[in-house]
Structures are given as structure tokens and as C-alpha cells.
Amino acid sequence: MKIIDWNQLDTAAQAKTLTRPAQTIATQTREAVTALIEQVRRGGDTALRDITARFDGVDLATFEVTAAELAAAATAVAPELQHAMQTAAARIEAFHRAGMTNGYRVETAPGVVCERLVRPIARVGLYVPAGSAPLFSTALMLGVPARLAGCREVVLCTPPSKDGRANPAVLLAARLTGVTQVFTLGGAQAIAAMAYGTASVPTCDKVFGPGNSFVTEAKQQLAQAGVVAIDMPAGPSEVLVIADAAANPAFIAADLLSQAEHGPDSQVLLLSDSDALMTAVQNALALQLQQLSRAEIARQALAQSRLIKVATLETAFDISNRYAPEHLILALRQPRAWLHRVAAAGSVFLGDYTPEALGDYCSGTNHVLPTGGAARAYSGVSVSSFQNMISVQAASRSGIAEIGGCALTLARAEGLDAHANAVALRMGSAP
Incomplete structure (x- = not known):
């Protein structure tokens, strides 16, 4: 690594100095990822088998990890590592639990109460990379807040190793955090499977997790198309x-x-x-x-x-x-x-x-x-990442009398007569 003197660079050179490698290859990966997503959308499990054989070099009859395989994972992980994973999970839980909110309730005017409810996202998808190394720690980082949030279904995808199996430590992390289903799927194809759903992989409401430029591109394309929500660009x-x-x-x-x-x-x-x-x-x-x-x-x-x-x-x-x-x-x-x-x-x-x-x-x-x-513009994953915030408001007869005039003025100024009428009828002042 050479030393670069910032003050000796012009504006263009400074911008180039801060250019990320992934930004320079995005145009090369975009079309490839688009093709993979479309292949999975159209072909489902058959496409997933073909893509997995092509990129991971394994021919899988099924993708879902069985309950027996999950249970056996503990015996395949050294006791010292098991203890370290349990300790890490406890610390992750302590920090994330402290940031949880149960919502709030405010009386904004006499007779007018506004609330914010917190509800778990029903089904979430977690992606755990294993490209150059299986990142079982990522399974902890995603699984713990998903469990704290109360998500009913938690789906995890992780690439298969050369023998077609998922890494035992990843499986142990999934078991420790209460993941409900695990699939040996990796790359952009795993993201597409969780977004669209297949005969094997359930459709997820939101997809989480880091990955290489292909994974990040797949998340962004699917989010921009409105197919699935994502946590953030995490490349x-x-x-x-x-x-x-x-x-x-x-x-x-x-x-x-x-x-x-x-x-x-x-x-x-x-x-x-x-x-x-x-x-x-x-x-x-x-x-x-x-x-x-x-x-x-x-x-x-x-x-x-x-x-x-x-x-x-x-x-x-x-x-x-x-x-x-x-x-x-x-x-x-x-x-x-x-x-x-x-x-x-x-x-x-x-x-x-x-x-x-x-x-x-x-x-x-x-x-x-x-x-x-x-x-x-984005923050790291937290418990709230796995939750929806729902607004609630309730006005009594005296409440609408208190704030209805404000609503009428604003609605009429915007030319929305039906809005104004909905308020005026309740105030007993409809024309």
C-alpha cells in the first residue's frame, strides 16, 4: 500500500481515491444477477439445482437441512467453540434487548390519542455467507434479534460446502437462535429464492444479511422491484x-x-x-x-x-x-x-x-x-429491523371538535373536498 497525500490530489483524484472496488465492478455483475434472478423466478427449485451445480459444484436433491442434521451439528462443533458461540449470543442479546421498544402512546390534543404499535415481521430470510469462510457469527448476529423481535418464521440460507452440507457451526448458530428452517443455498440465487419463494423455500417478507457483490446486487434489484424488503446494502x-x-x-x-x-x-x-x-x-x-x-x-x-x-x-x-x-x-x-x-x-x-x-x-x-x-442513510441491524411500526389514532366526539377545524383548513387548502367532508360530517357542519 502506497501513501497518498490528500492535499496533493485534485477533486477528481480525491474521488477516485475513495472509490470502492465493488463500485467499479457493479456494471459487470448487474446483468449476470438479473439473469440469475429471472432463472429462479421462472424455474424455482429446478433452477436452484442447476445454479447450485454450476457455481457450488454439488448436485443437491433437496435443499432443506433436516431436524436430525441440525441436532447433530452440536456434536460436530468443538466444545470450546460451542461455549464461545453461546457467550457471544448472550452478549448480542443483552445489547439488542436494551434497545427494544414496546411502542408508545401520546395524547396530542384533548380527546385525541395517538399510538405506535410494534409488531414482528411474520417471515424473514437470513443470508449467511460462506464464500471464503463460513461466517457462523453472522447467523448469531441475525438470528438473535430476529428471535427477540418475535418473528414467527425465520428462514436461513447458507452456501453448501463441497460435500453438499452446511457448515456445522452455522447450523449450531441457527439452532441456538431459534431459526425455523435452514437451506443449503448461496449467492444471488438464494436471495431470489427467499424473495420469490419456490416449492421448497418459503417466500420471505424481508431479507437480511451481508454477502459479495452478487448478493448485494440481488438484494438491491429485488428491493427496487418491490419484490421483497431488505435490511440494507451490505456488501x-x-x-x-x-x-x-x-x-x-x-x-x-x-x-x-x-x-x-x-x-x-x-x-x-x-x-x-x-x-x-x-x-x-x-x-x-x-x-x-x-x-x-x-x-x-x-x-x-x-x-x-x-x-x-x-x-x-x-x-x-x-x-x-x-x-x-x-x-x-x-x-x-x-x-x-x-x-x-x-x-x-x-x-x-x-x-x-x-x-x-x-x-x-x-x-x-x-x-x-x-x-x-x-x-x-442506513443503520446496522437491530431488533427494530425485524419489526413493523404501526400507527394508531383515536378521536372522541370532543376530540374531533378540538382538532377538526385544523383538518378542514388543511384539506380545503389542498383542494381535497372529500377529505374535508369526512371531517365536517362528524363535526355536524357539512354543507
């Missing part, structure tokens, strides 16, 4: 680190590599006002890469990542808000004092001893976060 992983001169270069390098190893389309950025720190991070990256089992994947991600020298930390925050990273690490001496400068980020990690990996697994926050700049 290739990314991290942006803002560091001062006193930051630990080894820690920063480790955090950058922890995201780079997710996949070749991941992107990592370091912004600092210290030349010495940037050079030290370069050296630490080279050293730590030699120790990684996924070094080649990380190298591909680093090739499209950036070390950016800024004149001031204020500039770094301006750039970060423009980029709107999935993960933002503040490797600063007083990180909380800078938190007010953060306007757009999926999740923020404060100080030297809060690596992004804690949020990925067991701090309690959710790791399903908006990527690709979507953090400017």
Missing part, C-alpha cells in the same frame, strides 16, 4: 482507521488485515497526519502478512486499499464522513472527544484496545452493517 467488508502519531502501528496493521482477509473485494483505509506512523504501518503490514493463512486474499484487498496522509485530523473526519465506512476505528489518544465529529459510519471502535474483531464476534453490537457508503 464487501471495509474499515477506515483514523490514527494520530501516538497510535500503535502493529495494532493498526492487524485491524487493516482483519478486514482485508474477508475477501479480495474488501477495502481498508488508514487516514493519519503522521508520516512516521504511516511508514511504520506499512512495515507492520508486511511483517504480519507473512503469518496469515489467508495472506493471498489479504494482498488482493490491500492492492485496492489506501494509506492517506492528511494535514489535520479534522480533514480525516471530513473524508471519513464522505466515505461513510462500514467500520470506523478511532486510534486516537482521546477518541471519545472526537466522537461528535462522526456523522456517517456503521459501527465505531474507540481507542487502542477495541479492535474491530470484537464487534465482529462478541462485544454485543451487530456486525451486519451498511457498506458501500450506505452508512450515510
Whole structure:
């Protein structure tokens, strides 16, 4: 990774520096994803078998994981990992439960009561990636809030391994969180199956989960077509680190590599006002890469990542808000004092001893976060992501007398006579 001096770039070069890898290949994947979606819509399970054989190299007679397979998953997972998963699930539940709301009720005028009811989405679909590594932690991150929300049916899709089976740890996570059905399906075809439904896969009201550029494109196409709701655009992983001169270069390098190893389309950025720190991070990256089992994947991600020298930390925050990273690490001496400068980020990690990996697994926050700049408008997954908010209002005879005049004035000003009449009749003042 070369060091780029932000102040030496013109406007076009600055924009190019912040371009994500996924954004450059979107035009190449769009048509392919459209074709896959249409194939599943028309062909159902038959299409899913053909696509799975083509991309995953396995010929599956059925996609649904049986109850016996789910029960057997626990015996295939090491006790230490089982304990860690249970501990992580408990912390995820504690954090997400604290943010739950039961709705509220307000008297907005004498005789007029407005309420907000909270109801679970009936059937939700969860996508758990397994492209370069099975992310069973994602099953926890999605399954726990879905259960807390009270969703009646929770469908989970995850790609099959070469033997045609789902990863045992993913199955254990599904069982721990109360998932009702699991299917060995991956990629854009899994998203299409949950959106349209097939003979095997039930139609879901909303689809959740991260994935590669194909998965993200499928979610966006289906949402834009009004076929299914989605949580957010959650594509290739990314991290942006803002560091001062006193930051630990080894820690920063480790955090950058922890995201780079997710996949070749991941992107990592370091912004600092210290030349010495940037050079030290370069050296630490080279050293730590030699120790990684996924070094080649990380190298591909680093090739499209950036070390950016800024004149001031204020500039770094301006750039970060423009980029709107999935993960933002503040490797600063007083990180909380800078938190007010953060306007757009999926999740923020404060100080030297809060690596992004804690949020990925067991701090309690959710790791399903908006990527690709979507953090400017989207938030990470929470219990409310799995719920609908329903408004209720009730006016008594005295209540409509209290506020009806306001409604009449507004309706007549908009030229909506029937609206005005519906109010006037009840007020006893119809023309």
C-alpha cells in the first residue's frame, strides 16, 4: 500500500481515491444477477439445482437441512467453540434487548390519542455467507434479534460446502437462535429464492444479511422491484482507521488485515497526519502478512486499499464522513472527544484496545452493517429491523371538535373536498 497525500490530489483524484472496488465492478455483475434472478423466478427449485451445480459444484436433491442434521451439528462443533458461540449470543442479546421498544402512546390534543404499535415481521430470510469462510457469527448476529423481535418464521440460507452440507457451526448458530428452517443455498440465487419463494423455500417478507457483490446486487434489484424488503446494502467488508502519531502501528496493521482477509473485494483505509506512523504501518503490514493463512486474499484487498496522509485530523473526519465506512476505528489518544465529529459510519471502535474483531464476534453490537457508503442513510441491524411500526389514532366526539377545524383548513387548502367532508360530517357542519 502506497501513501497518498490528500492535499496533493485534485477533486477528481480525491474521488477516485475513495472509490470502492465493488463500485467499479457493479456494471459487470448487474446483468449476470438479473439473469440469475429471472432463472429462479421462472424455474424455482429446478433452477436452484442447476445454479447450485454450476457455481457450488454439488448436485443437491433437496435443499432443506433436516431436524436430525441440525441436532447433530452440536456434536460436530468443538466444545470450546460451542461455549464461545453461546457467550457471544448472550452478549448480542443483552445489547439488542436494551434497545427494544414496546411502542408508545401520546395524547396530542384533548380527546385525541395517538399510538405506535410494534409488531414482528411474520417471515424473514437470513443470508449467511460462506464464500471464503463460513461466517457462523453472522447467523448469531441475525438470528438473535430476529428471535427477540418475535418473528414467527425465520428462514436461513447458507452456501453448501463441497460435500453438499452446511457448515456445522452455522447450523449450531441457527439452532441456538431459534431459526425455523435452514437451506443449503448461496449467492444471488438464494436471495431470489427467499424473495420469490419456490416449492421448497418459503417466500420471505424481508431479507437480511451481508454477502459479495452478487448478493448485494440481488438484494438491491429485488428491493427496487418491490419484490421483497431488505435490511440494507451490505456488501464487501471495509474499515477506515483514523490514527494520530501516538497510535500503535502493529495494532493498526492487524485491524487493516482483519478486514482485508474477508475477501479480495474488501477495502481498508488508514487516514493519519503522521508520516512516521504511516511508514511504520506499512512495515507492520508486511511483517504480519507473512503469518496469515489467508495472506493471498489479504494482498488482493490491500492492492485496492489506501494509506492517506492528511494535514489535520479534522480533514480525516471530513473524508471519513464522505466515505461513510462500514467500520470506523478511532486510534486516537482521546477518541471519545472526537466522537461528535462522526456523522456517517456503521459501527465505531474507540481507542487502542477495541479492535474491530470484537464487534465482529462478541462485544454485543451487530456486525451486519451498511457498506458501500450506505452508512450515510442506513443503520446496522437491530431488533427494530425485524419489526413493523404501526400507527394508531383515536378521536372522541370532543376530540374531533378540538382538532377538526385544523383538518378542514388543511384539506380545503389542498383542494381535497372529500377529505374535508369526512371531517365536517362528524363535526355536524357539512354543507
